Each structure stands twice: as C-alpha cells, then as structure tokens.
Amino acid sequence: MKKIFWNEMTMNEIGALDKEKTVIIVPTGAIEGHGPHLRVDCDSFIVTEIARRVALACQNQDITAVVIPTLQFGYSEWMDYPGKISLRSKTFRSVVWDVCKSIVDNGFKKIIILNGHGGNPNFLAITAQEFYQEYKVIIPIIDYLRISIDIIDKVIETSFRHADEGETSVSLALGMDIDMKKATKEVPYMPHEIPKAKDILGAPQKVIIPLTKITERCKSGVIGDATLATKEKGEEIVHAVVERTAGYIKKFLQY
Numbered sequence: 369m370k371k372i373f374w375n376e377m378t379m380n381e382i383g384a385l386d387k388e389k390t391v392i393i394v395p396t397g398a399i400e401g402h403g404p405h406l407r408v409d410c411d412s413f414i415v416t417e418i419a420r421r422v423a424l425a426c427q428n429q430d431i432t433a434v435v436i437p438t439l440q441f442g443y444s445e446w447m448d449y450p451g452k453i454s455l456r457s458k459t460f461r462s463v464v465w466d467v468c469k470s471i472v473d474n475g476f477k478k479i480i481i482l483n484g485h486g487g488n489p490n491f492l493a494i495t496a497q498e499f500y501q502e503y504k505v506i507i508p509i510i511d512y513l514r515i516s517i518d519i520i521d522k523v524i525e526t527s528f529r530h531a532d533e534g535e536t537s538v539s540l541a542l543g544m545d546i547d548m549k550k551a552t553k554e555v556p557y558m559p560h561e562i563p564k565a566k567d568i569l570g571a572p573q574k575v576i577i578p579l580t581k582i583t584e585r586c587k588s589g590v591i592g593d594a595t596l597a598t599k600e601k602g603e604e605i606v607h608a609v610v611e612r613t614a615g616y617i618k619k620f621l622q623y
C-alpha cells in the first residue's frame with residue numbers, strides 16, 4: 369500500500385511522484401463549538417478521515433492520491449461558542465492560496481479541495497477562481513455535504529445543520545469517540561425554512577443570506593437533533609461521499 373499522507377513522506381518520495389497524474393487532496397475544516405458531545409475539531413476530523421478513505425479508494429482504481437495536512441482553521445467568524453479559532457476571510461483565502469501555490473511549485477497539476485465546514489465554500493470558490501486566472505490550474509472544490517446531499521436527505525430524519533443528527537452520525541461512522549448521553553436537541557428560529565439539506569445546499573439556492581450569529585439563538589451548540597444520530601446513518605453517508613468523490617477524481621484526471 370502506498371503512503372497517503374504528504375507529511376509522512378520523504379522529500380525523495382514526493383519528488384518521485386508523477387506530477388501529471390497524482391492528485392493532491394487539500395482537506396479544509398474548522399475549529400469551533402459543536403455542542404456538548406462533539407470535539408471542537410469535528411469538521412477537521414471528519415474531512416481528514418474522509419480524505420484518507422478517498423485516497424484509499426483512488427488507490428483501488430490505480431490512481432495515486434496524496435492528502436496534505438488538513439487546514440484545521442476555517443472561516444467561523446459568526447460561530448462564537450467556546451473553543452472557536454477562526455481565520456478572517458482574507459486570511460483564510462491567503463492560506464488556501466499559498467498552500468495551493470506551494471503544491472503547484474512542487475510541479476503538481478491536479479489539486480482537489482475537500483471541504484468539511486459550512487463556512488468555507490464561498491471563500492474557497494473565490495480563491496479557486498482567482499487561482500485559475502493566475503496559474504491556469506483548475507481546483508475543484510468538493511464539499512462532502514453537497515456531494516452526498518440526496519443520500520443525506522434520504523438517511524437522516526431532520527435537516528443537516530450543525531452538530532446535529534447528520535454531523536453526529538458521520539462522526540460516529542468515522543470513529544470519533546462520542547459520549548452520546550451528552551447529545552442534545554435544540555431547534556432555534558432560522559431566518560429561512562430548511563425542510564431538507566438540499567433546500568439550503570442545493571444549487572441554485574432560492575435565497576442566499578449571510579451566516580448569522582447563531583450563538584444568540586442557540587445556546588447548546590446543537591442546531592437540530594443530535595439524539596437521533598446513529599453510526600449506521602453516518603456509514604451510509606460516508607460510503608456515498610467516498611465513492612462519489614473517488615469517482616469524480618477519476619473523471620477529473622481525464623479532463
């Protein structure tokens with residue numbers, strides 16, 4: 369089995385990789401409050417483990433995918449629960465830019481961003497667009513929620529929000545140690561109705577509004593119902609995310 373993580377490889381091992389065909393996966397997460405039962409690095413944990421599984425699935429299709437260290441800090445400015453460590457949007461975009469530029473400086477042509485945090489996609493999209501203008505390198509952004517949205521809506525009973533049924537189920541499936549006795553339920557007023565995940569994440573969105581100070585309306589940090597979470601629900605979502613992302617990478621290499 370080939371090594372998966374960039375940081376575990378030697379300089380010569382990285383130097384010997386096929387620069388045209390190797391896919392470099394850039395996981396982007398966040399450090400922010402995730403209720404009384406989940407770790408503050410929940411998004412980073414999830415996206416790191418998904419990236420590892422995607423790279424393994426790529427190996428099974430004879431594709432080399434290497435995962436760089438997860439960008440642990442994301443854009444969480446509106447999420448003021450204890451434990452938040454956030455980058456301002458301009459800092460976040462600069463960090464993503466510099467990381468991708470370093471990968472290009474190493475000679476690699478195929479980069480994919482795998483995102484696990486809902487505050488990041490707008491800024492990732494701007495960065496990828498401007499990066500293309502500068503370097504003519506296309507960086508697709510795969511958001512694990514969006515790529516599995518139909519499965520999420522089929523599997524979970526509530527809408528995918530934050531530290532809730534969906535996110536807790538995925539965390540359980542990926543092996544996070546969670547005390548489910550601490551899982552709670554809180555459904556605060558939202559400025560838009562979200563019956564299902566596709567209604568907030570589906571494209572085109574009917575209404576786009578900024579992320580608002582949810583901490584004033586939701587004390588527990590669980591937006592939704594975490595008590596409904598199960599490992600089995602999470603496994604179904606993770607399976608779809610890994611299979612579809614690896615499938616996308618195969619197509620991307622032919623582009």
Ligand SMILES: [Zn+2]
Nearest residue numbers: 410411531535
């Ligand atoms: Zn999260």
